[in-house]
Amino acid sequence: MRMTKQTFITAFALFSLFFGAGNLILPPFLGYNAGSSWWLVLLGFIVSAVVIPILAIYGHARLQGTMLDFAKKVSPLFALLYGVIVYAISIALPAPRTASVTYEMAIQPYFDISSLTLSSLYFILVLVFVLNRSKMMDIVGKYLTPAILIILAIVIGVGLFGEYEPMRASIFDNTITSGILEGYQTFDAIGGVVVGGVIVISLGFKNSTPTENKRIITQGGIIAGLGLLFIYGGLIYLGALRSGGAEVTDRTALLSMLSVDTLGAVGSRVLAVLVSLACFTTAVGIVTGTSDFVKGIFNNSQLAYNITAVLGCVLGVVMGQLDVMSIIAVAVPALMFIYPITIVLIILNSLPDKWTTVLVFRSVVIATILFSAPDFWASLGFSEQMKGIQEFIPLGTVSLGWLLPAVITLIAVNVFTLSRKRTT
Template structure:
């Protein structure tokens, strides 16, 4: 077993960047750019906070606990740990992450060449072949996917860099009209838009990979593992931030070129405008292969988790179920998948953020369970209401009550209740629960 060397930090940082940089992440920054218009900079800063900053903090939090997300969420309650972790893997896997990857591949490879004739039957045929290959590779694991991913990531980055650099000089369209949600509070709108990357949730699963890589280099001290994880995370974060800002700027340049339903269409049109059909084809092939490797990894990771959770069901059976569900949801189309994912992410993200922050502050309040329960419960009540509202389910009386909360109109109404819940939990632990525990031995006797 080799010892940890300085260059390993760079290698692990690049590996973490590749894990986060799924092809689906390509579609959100440019679409933000075209919607934010002249309010681009505060919007992209908000996006980077959730798309880069929170995943980095999450990876560090995972490094600070022994068994990753499972142990972290058990601090609330064992039942919560199972429900929360299942929700994380279902979101990353068959419900949103995998179908979105397949749709991005379709949107940027086959659909642009179909023109007006593109219809559901073509998406069905494309995803049938796509998921058949994904399933086959998941049951026949080899180093092929890892090698393809290792080669594709730098190629894709070079292609994106060329596209952005050339477009910034070649495209002279001014910024378009600012979308409603980016007009009043562009930073907050960008912050909420960053939820769609799902990278903070993904960090709960990816963090353990980074930690394992560090520990394999004879690093056993927990504080050193956290420190090295932070350094690697900063490298990955810097790369992600540069990519997101660059793609966002590209989006602002495409404002006068037409109307787009999603970022996939925008990127494809940008490639066509700048490099013509050959460039559009090359970008489509690269993104499709990147989506393929991402989907294989997500099917395998989700299948392995559920096999541990329910050992009586084999990995092959779970891989089959996950692939079929992903295939069916993928045929909803990219816009519909994104639309359906919003209510779930609006509900899940605040809980994830609160859990991660509390884990980092764990030593300062002695790990009191009451603090976790109070804060998570308070945030959950608000985030469920936000999720229902995003689904179109309106509860006027509840919304009127919650509307008095600070930042509620901006979509961050859960923040203050989470802080108050944590404080209430700390007070209860110090002055009520601790006294009951001290009295318990005398009662037993």
Template sequence: MTNTTKKFSFLDYVGIASMLFGLFFGAGNLIFPIFLGKQAGSLVSISILGFLVSSVGFPLLGVIAIAMTRSNGLFDLTSKVHPAYAYFVTILLYLTIGPLFVVPRLATVSYEVGLSQVFDSPSPLYLMLFTIIFFVLVLIFSLKPGNILDIVGKFLNPLFLFFLSFLIIASFVFPMSSLDQAIPTPVYASTPFLKGFLDGYNTVDALAALAFGIIVVNTVKAKGVTHPKDVSSHVIKSGALAVVVMGIIYVALAYIGAFTAPVYGDTQNGGQILSLVASHYFGRFGQVILFLTVALACLKTGIGLITAFSETFIDMFPNGPSYKTYVILTTSFSCVVANIGLTQLIQLSVPLLMFLYPLVIVLIFLSILSPLFNHAPSVFLLTSLFTLPVAIIDGLAQTPEHIQQMIGFVRFYDQAKETVPFLSVGMGWIIPSLIGFIFSFILYRIRQNRSVSP
């Protein structure tokens, strides 16, 4: 009989926490907190707190949600709302962490951190050549992954963290400026916590948590723990350990970004800032080392995401294209999208993230609270239906102005802001979601009382 009461040692927790850290912490997790710091300036402390809630807290809750609901993955979890909803959210989420945003971003981050700062006059041609080489390597290893992820990961993560720790120490011991000199941008000056919270969406880790949470759960089970409460407990403890490490790095990077605000005022994204900081403290050698470690990390993550994307779509559509076809199409499309450029890619992704995140956050909280209503599908469905319209509005509000004008959205949005609380700050989904949950929960309780009445 399986031992369901197996106790974890500290090394067991460290091992799972390390794996969770590796799943979540990619190149994007470097560029967004450091750019937040540059924009938040002297208000970096308040801003990073908001960032930590959405970039660290929600991913941890997402993994816990997978564990508590005993789901077999994202599709299984979203099926609690409705099968059609499960297909819609799963496809859109995997497209987001795949070829629409995260995978192309891996190449552009590598380029911005390294080569764009090496050339005096970088051109789109350099970016195109780099992305072609990058995605050819991703394609080769994705077709036959083998043990490349394990081999690279065992050496790369320690090397990366080792170099990053030197960069962080140097930045704090010899800061480029003082926080008093770092003037926050207007949006951070007015709502620092909320802006930091929304910026945390860019890490997409809450989305990834639902996609990869089952990996963590299965790892715990593989160590001989099968009782649901024990599995959840070990996942929470391991996740908390990973969260602490991620949080420390985020805070440190945010402060480094704030120190650079008076010095590098014309930088457009965090990749540029990170490269300039490495060059400032360690010269060209430090810049090259940073580029190599980030590029290898991005390559490893790209292989993992392309592989996960292709395998997921094969499972969802068994009569569709082959694994090889999915890999080739996804890699090719990602290469094309990557040539938009990092800054433009981030801007284009915001509407999609503003739409997806409310749906994901609500799903996470419903999953954690689901024991209160015995996992009733009606509560999942009604709450999600109340959330969906405002999530669409939040997404459209972040589209380019000419698109809003073309579809007549501007006048509607101005009127909606007067009636929907928090809509003007990108959080309009909160009240409708609460109303939907309370309403569906009351209906559930009424049905329960009727079913037990004599």
């Protein structure tokens, strides 16, 4: 398998665009709560935060298009509505969360600067990168990602040789499922369909052929996925090692403890740099992807791209005034609604065309929407009303009631289609 310099730049860019606020603060706390069962929670987390996002990149490599192409087999109107919802969620929740995490962990402990001031400066810099997007991928891939990886590798490597109390038992009723659902909060499946388009368009600026683009994106996605696997595994294990010690109830506090444990007094400052880099690159990817989407809707209007970039950064400043936990709480219902649809679209776009006809796309998406509805309404506060329905649906009690119906529908529609062909 031939690897080029551009492949590694793309892989580093993908890793950096994926690896943001949630990817830093969620895994250690997940491992802390899983304790000795950390490897089970890692398996679940890998499914939703590594495998599915990398399949999204592969889907983009096959399509060589935009978000609209991702859902077009359902219908053009559905594709448009889906794209609008995904980008609205992305620009309103994970992008501002990067500013909130940066402020709480990298700025507030050291500088007497208000959240509003930090968010304003932060998103002005994001805007500069977004408006110069032809150079963005090289800058992110060549410089920012290596810095992130080096810092993380040091933290994890040193942390493995520390002295800790014995791990406690997992607090989760279903450890693997808890890992899957916590992976939702990384927004990486959504990130895959968002930044995948950014990478496709960015490679287009380099005059690569579609075949070359597909190879670069696919190989880059695999390398980025291996990087994410290594980092998530290390952070979850470090959190599990800390589970036998003092009680910790805050995600960001645990991450700060781990950095001090591994790097001593300088650890908090190293963490501040790491948080800033990881959050910034993700914010750039989200705003760029959203601007690309709107640009495509308005006949490739550069003005539409620029206006969306400015408005997205303004929204980031406004929403960035919320603290991290508030943004995570707001995100749960949105994720329960859009994540199942996103996952099935990613899988369908990764399968061979003969298994994913228009009828298959429509049937699987409809089944997913219907059977994920109870989880969505429960997350809005109607858990008692939805309890009976969730208990009736297989895996409904662990918020995965849509999974089996989607798989069964995929198989059933393909069998039906094949049987019709044989009888005609």
